[in-house]
């Protein structure tokens with residue numbers, strides 16, 4: 466890592482790297498020298514520039530910028546990092562207009578370093594649904610779907626008290642409410658772009674709840690032929706041990722959300738809840754919205770950076 470840009474002062478960034486209320490204390494030396502953070506002796510420059518594209522990434526020799534402020538995920542904004550000299554940009558959420566949405570384990574082979582300069586790994590929820598969809602569509606044609614995720618509250622909401630917000634529900638105190646919202650267009654675009662048969666045929670909502678980390682996904686898919694719980698579970702369990710190992714997990718243990726903190730898969734299917742009624746298959750899966758998704762971000766940053774130095778760029 467070469468540099469960080471955040472509104473927070475350097476000491477505060479270093480402190481939050483060392484101490485985390487969920488993951489505990491980092492077992493590595495972190496010190497500060499002016500506007501440089503030293504992690505195990507390795508220097509990381511720290512900038513504090515609120516405008517996107519204000520850090521001279523080119524001068525710093527940066528290959529990939531991870532745009533993770535939550536403010537600049539639209540392509541028009543995130544591309545300013547490219548104007549500032551970054552070779553590639555990965556946005557940390559689902560967006561409607563990336564050069565490519567990469568769902569690890571599913572379509573990373575589509576990544577073309579020459580054409581794809583702005584890449585999205587989707588969001589934690591769409592990347593949790595994706596390995597289930599990718600697995601079941603191999604055996605069953607998918608006609609449509611609905612999903613609900615019960616999701617730990619996150620910094621996009623007011624946490625402690627009611628506050629003004631463009632979405633009145635999102636402004637309400639997240640620590641004492643269940644707060645429903647529709648899935649964002651970026652999440653739907655991510656799934657529809659990688660699974661074209663579901664474009665316009667999948668939707669849903671998330672319900673933010675007062676848990677610090679952890680989400681449970683309830684995914685209902687309409688399928689084109691009769692199936693059984695055993696067939697669905699066997700297919701998902703096989704993928705978890707085979708083609709999607711590391712991205713999809715499978716359990717029949719009676720777990721709750723605390724039990725998935727620190728897991729690295731995009732989703733862990735809870736086979737005990739799989740249900741089939743008529744042409745509808747319900748699959749339930751757990752995911753760590755922070756550490757699990759951070760692992761996907763790291764995967765996609767590595768993918769975007771891998772060939773960057775040798776790549777010949779197409780277009781501006």
Ligand SMILES: NC(=O)c1ccc[n+]([C@@H]2O[C@H](COP(=O)([O-])OP(=O)(O)OC[C@H]3O[C@@H](n4cnc5c(N)ncnc54)[C@H](O)[C@@H]3O)[C@@H](O)[C@H]2O)c1
Pocket residue numbers: 470471472473514515516517533534535536538557558588589619620754755758
């Ligand atoms: N938290 C999750 O579960 C989760 C999961 C998947 C994706 N995401 C996505 O990741 C993004 C960030 O989420 P987060 O939970 O890490 O939020 P966060 O609030 O913890 O982190 C955002 C950081 O960006 C900094 N920042 C804000 N505006 C800035 C600006 N103009 N310039 C520079 N720095 C700025 C903030 O100081 C903060 O440190 C969002 O797009 C979110 O949708 C979050």
